[in-house]
Amino acid sequence: MKFLIVVALIFSPGIAGAAESAKAAKLQFALNWKAEPEFGGFYAAKLSGYFQQRNLDIEITEGGAGTPVVQMVANSKVPFGIAAADEVVISQARGTDVVALFAVYQINPQGIMAHPERGFKSIGDVFNTPGRLAIQSGSPHALFLQNQFRGYKVTFVPYAGGVATFLTDPNYSQQCFVTSEPLIVRKKGKPAQSFLIADAGFKPYGTVVIARRQYLEKNQKQTRDLIDAVREGWIAYLRTPEPANNLMVKLNPAIDGDTMKEAAEVQKPFILPSDASPQELGKMSVERWKTLADQLSDIKLIKTKPAADKLFRIF
């Protein structure tokens, strides 16, 4: 009798699972960082049931420093993920066929944060003044800026994340998301000034949803449904960020509710420029992808330039 119960227990998940898969496909959606307003629309889509309505059982998994989302997608470990636009170009140049489907930020919020007392007026000033600049060495924006401002006088130091050194060192500037770190610094009672790297000429899309080309060609409807749901989720998040913010605060205690709220507000113009229609959310143009490929080739990050239209797909 006991034996039969054990056998039944062993096989029951399989039975239940088989029944479930007839209902919805469980799909993993891999973020490349912890829960933040940067991903607010995705969580909003889940909370508002937009995935479920379309028969999609989406599991959003957080990432961290070094999470190899592009590899995970390329090796079919997860069907969908989040990456930086330059990662897509670099992967394609190396023969990995992942494409971008949706861009969260039309204007990339990557920036350089500095102390206002130093009187900088632009990124050029930061580069041409002695001091310390923490920037992720080898990253596309670092290489672009180092090329742009050749003959720079600033000393590059490793970027370790956080704002601790910024708070203690008056001659220290660092890379940041203009929607995030400056807010944290101001919350700690110190002033902070930020410059958009986009203003210096490097404007990749920010935070793009990616999938393998093979996967989306085999699952066209599913992918379209996913992107529609994502778009609706972002529309909802832009209007009412609270539900998603409350969930994200629980997932990522490093950011408190007020900061989440502020960041969600500050990032709006980067996601949907004021004159655009919500239906344009996430859409991308071939010109910008071409510019990005050109720029990455100029700074020698890629040896061969992939065709711009291969880099993304509009749904």
Place this chain on the structure above:
Amino acid sequence: MNFDLHPEQSKSGAAVLCEGISRAFTGAGLVLDHITFQIQPGEFVALLGPSGSGKSSLLRLTAGLDRADEGRLSIEAGQEAVSRGFVFQEPTLIPWRNVLRNTTLPLELQGWETDKAEARAEEELRRVRLVDFAARYPHELSGGMKMRTSVARALITRPNLLLLDEPFAALDEPTRHALQQQLREIWTALGMTVLFVTHSISEAVFLADRVIVLSQRPARILLDSAINLPPARTAALRTSLNYVQEMSRISAAVPIPEANA
């Protein structure tokens, strides 16, 4: 304190008085149980006993390397200061010093000038017939040679009390016999008091004027007797009737080890 000075003996030896000496060690229990004896200046005394009987402990107490728990141990040398030499079971030479520098070590520690110390060392090395090897290093020497260096080192401060802890036990028999004879000759020449620890009855009888026999732990004195042999101890003596008789007499006092010892 009552010491009989034997006129023939040189007065350069120390006298040792041991009264009721007891010593216990944690884990081993009582090792020495109220040991009492006297050693006259210039006497050659063998301390005989089975392994682990505490004779090494008694020697270390005499050397001042340990303190007794009970009793009194005093060493006197009349007008002179008490000066001890110690020859260990192992030669214990310093590997990175040659024979000469190993020998000068005690004088170095006492602040002697190098050339004076080395001159003295050469004297002692000559005495132990090792002066031709003065530049050699310990790893180049045989067991017997290392032991002779150790003896030279012990002698360099002209001690009035020479303590030896089974120094020849690890050597082969011919070397052992040769060194025993050399030691006796050195003693005859220098006249210091010698306390020689051994578990070998033949060695004790051959070398000493007097033998003190210790029992097993906790050690008591089983016999304290003079040896009736001529002062000159030669190789021929080893096969003489006298020698065998003395060995026999002393053996009778030595405890037979336990069956499962």
Place this chain on the structure above:
Amino acid sequence: MNPNARMSSLLPPLLPLLVSMGVFELAVRSGWVPSYLIPAPSEVVRSLIDDRLELAMAGWTTLSSALVGLLLSFSAGTLFAIALSSSDLARRAFYPYAVFFQTVPIIAIAPLLVIWFGFGQPTVIASAAIVSVFPIIASTLLGLKSTEPALVDLFTLYSATTRQMLYMLKIPFALPQIFSGLRIASGLAVVGAIVGEFIGGGGLGSVVDSARTQQRIDRVFAAVLISALLGVVLVGAVNFVSALTLGSWHTSERKP
């Protein structure tokens, strides 16, 4: 060395290396192993050659930081061990804190080091020193305790002062152990330097950081190879000094 002896001493370590390199090369070229996991050996070699100047300069920076860190940890470590060895109470009081240097995760305190020492070599040297100090303390303590007891007795018999005991007996006797600890510490000093460079900047650490960001795994491996080489160089230096100092008297130095 005659040709046969040379063969028999070079072939054993060389053969497994060549075979495994060949296997890896095939595995990566055929696509069986993805190239972002492990680069083909030929790519690593190409990276070594292409970037040889940069790697050499970075290697030199890391080596100098590791060396200074090692010298610091050696001086501080041996002095600390000598102080502890003289008093049982002192040893029981302070040794546990020495263990802390072994167990503290350097990658966690490295950001603190930057705040204290600033960016650049000071932090890197501090990191190398912290990571390499414990083996020196532990082995020096062990060495000082391992003096032959009979020799300690001998010195005591002649009323040797503590200084005499230390300089003439205990420290020379402890040298084999000290060198053993120094060997371990030199490898650790290189690791500590590179970790320090991740946070403080410069040297091979920054090469690895930059290469990792660009997903140039071949460059990462090339830098890793050079850092392993640095460890070998340092250990070799220790061995050289050890052989010079210990000479022929210590069994560990004598050939079988």
